[in-house]
Amino acid sequence: MTIYDISEKAGVSIATVSRVLNGSSSVSEKTRQKVLAVMEKYDYTPNAFARGLGLNTMNTIGILCPDSSDLYLAKAVYYIEQKLRDNHYDSLLCCTGYALENKQKCLNLLLSKKVDGIILVGSDFVNETFEENNYIREAAKDVPIMILNAVLDCPNVYGIVSDDYRSVYEATSALLSSGVKDILYFYNANTYSGKQKLSGYQAALKEYGLPVVPSLIQFYDGPHEDISAMIQALQDASKNGTAFHGVITSDDTLALAALKYAVQNNLKVPEDFSVIGYNNSFITVCCNPELTSIDNKPETLCGELIHMLMEVLSGNSVPSKTVFSGEIIKRGTTRF
């Protein structure tokens, strides 16, 4: 069934069928009904490819995500897809992994599919050096690019972030106030978001007149889901003479590892050992005691991200950087 078939059976021109299809007002009610009846009868659906060719869009947004099975990223992808569909856009998903080369390849793939915009889910897409972000700048010349949890100063690129600096600053302050002075910061990414968090930790220590001890800043660079390796990293730090009675992490999985480390070493949580995670993901309620964690409001961020994307696609201008506040969710691994 094509528009020609319908026009013939309805005894009108294809132009009229097209008008009915697109809700044009300049078609008589009588003709409209006639055409609609024929469409209904033959269960006609317009050919999306032809429409795409003519309009130069198929209402599709590309979603780039390093790992859609990651608890936090999966939630974000979920929100994003739903909200896009609410706005009559479809989602072309690409799970890129964490290697830069593959991210570039996937981004170009999406571009070649002529998506109307691209969403980078997670701060992993923004790299440290200027050159390593050129692939984003290039793409931004073609379509608007929205980044969740990172910012990149470039035209047509928009960042929606949670105030990671402040969240960790407040978490650290709260832990210090509760009497834990030797806090280890345990993190796994030097992304934009990662740096913000670390700065928050350092600023809070300074605010309290405490020194920033390098050995209390532990970078974990093992596999993303290998809890044993994370625990081992903490054991190593401890063996090397670093004493700590609290851990703040950049991620709930790391926090879970810190909790398991405490259990292994017979440290009472939260009496003798405190832990604060990040993301407020499902795993915070899987363990015992449950993890205090920072909620960075992924649904809020995603909602705003889509809202802004729609504005950009409508030709309206929106801020290149939007910041939301996080919130500490208190559970069983802290005394406050």
Next chain:
Amino acid sequence: MTIYDISEKAGVSIATVSRVLNGSSSVSEKTRQKVLAVMEKYDYTPNAFARGLGLNTMNTIGILCPDSSDLYLAKAVYYIEQKLRDNHYDSLLCCTGYALENKQKCLNLLLSKKVDGIILVGSDFVNETFEENNYIREAAKDVPIMILNAVLDCPNVYGIVSDDYRSVYEATSALLSSGVKDILYFYNANTYSGKQKLSGYQAALKEYGLPVVPSLIQFYDGPHEDISAMIQALQDASKNGTAFHGVITSDDTLALAALKYAVQNNLKVPEDFSVIGYNNSFITVCCNPELTSIDNKPETLCGELIHMLMEVLSGNSVPSKTVFSGEIIKRGTTRF
């Protein structure tokens, strides 16, 4: 840049450009190089919509998933997307939720976008009554449909499942052998997969000459992530006089709830109380003790699913039902 521009600048016809583009052998090396050079120079990429219109395909597969933030489903989507891309197909993702009406709407949406095939992720898409599955049968008339974890007897529909019946049968048998006789089966879905699991539980009891006690079969129909509600359901069962020293669940989250129930009631795990979950997801290692669980090999299933889809799209015939075996992963919540 269109094919016309390239042909003009290269001094050849558009047919020749098209041939170079599609790697046709019948073009002289000299001409090929000339055309490739021009393409390179102007950074030409063929228009995907025009190509789609001509070929009537854009190499896209629709992925339907009730909730892509569910730990198990998210992993499946991740594997599927990657393997599809390996085969030069793109993934159009739709998170449908659990309501039938919305599943239908999303499926039709994908169809209208002219995807080449559809993958239903999870057994939730296959309903109990014949009529409620008509939306799948209708869609199968247009494109092949692959279902992960469920089967539907219908042409052009292919199911790839784990042997849930046998897995739960063996889990139950193992628990019985370890001395736990009053095992509660705790589940949350009456899907195809859900029924298989329940049957496995019942069969094992019969095999051991034990009665199938209705009160030991508990259906949980609350929210998917509400652990408190799950624990409460077990408390209620216990209060109503049902005694049980072991729980087998259809899902790791339910198993986690069972473990928390045991902790709340000061039951020693696994000495006095055993738990076996299902899916072998990340949460099995989040708690203490860690959960014994059934690994239903999602990566294997997804790999085979994509392989079969590619065969179908190539015109080859494949079995309408493919079954893989699961495996019990022993951890800390069982004595065996």
Next chain:
DNA sequence: TTGTATGCGTTATCAA
């Protein structure tokens, strides 16, 4: 080996 001409199914412009 190369080129010409046509079809793919829409939307949109311009006349009527």
Next chain:
DNA sequence: TTGATAACGCATACAA
């Protein structure tokens, strides 16, 4: 309010 027709950018059958 309607219709004829061009454009969108490619693949391909057929001719040369």
